[in-house]
Amino acid sequence: MAKYEKVISFRFEKDIVDMIDWLIDFKSKELKRSDGEPVKLNKTDIVELAIKNLYYITLGNSRDADVVERLNVFVKDSVNYSMNALNSRIDELIFIVKKIELGNKVLYRSPSVLPPPNDIDQAIRILVNERSGWNDALDEYMLSAWRSNKIKNHLK
Numbered sequence: 001m002a003k004y005e006k007v008i009s010f011r012f013e014k015d016i017v018d019m020i021d022w023l024i025d026f027k028s029k030e031l032k033r034s035d036g037e038p039v040k041l042n043k044t045d046i047v048e049l050a051i052k053n054l055y056y057i058t059l060g061n062s063r064d065a066d067v068v069e070r071l072n073v074f075v076k077d078s079v080n081y082s083m084n085a086l087n088s089r090i091d092e093l094i095f096i097v098k099k100i101e102l103g104n105k106v107l108y109r110s111p112s113v114l115p116p117p118n119d120i121d122q123a124i125r126i127l128v129n130e131r132s133g134w135n136d137a138l139d140e141y142m143l144s145a146w147r148s149n150k151i152k153n154h155l156k
Helices: 014-035 043-062 065-108 120-129 133-147
Strands: none
Touching: 014 043
8 A cells, every 4th residue: 555644434335345355355366376475465455456447447438539549550650660670580580591401401412512421320429429620610609709799689
């Protein structure tokens, strides 16, 4: 409850008090489920919540269509901007994945560049156990570039 100078008291009918008690129990269980800790609400909390909800509903209903339209346009523009940025990043990732895929096809389908293994088990052992200087160098470069933000690790 907010500390305020004036105190207001009300007398409610029994059915309203029962509703407030039910809301206290319901909201407490709901908050406990989301927070995991028991939450103790009182009648003041419920009445304040009810007044805030009524206030926002009334405020929302009293706004003219022009304000609602401007808010809708603002939200639509914000969402479009975010979606365009996300789509741009996804397109960039698809391009890189396709490039890697085609590079792998050239590498693995060109026996003159990379001879195929004679034994599949031996090839698996090489993949799993053998160190690669190129792989280590790529890991080192990518990690240092990522940390120094030479490679962007967030949306533009």
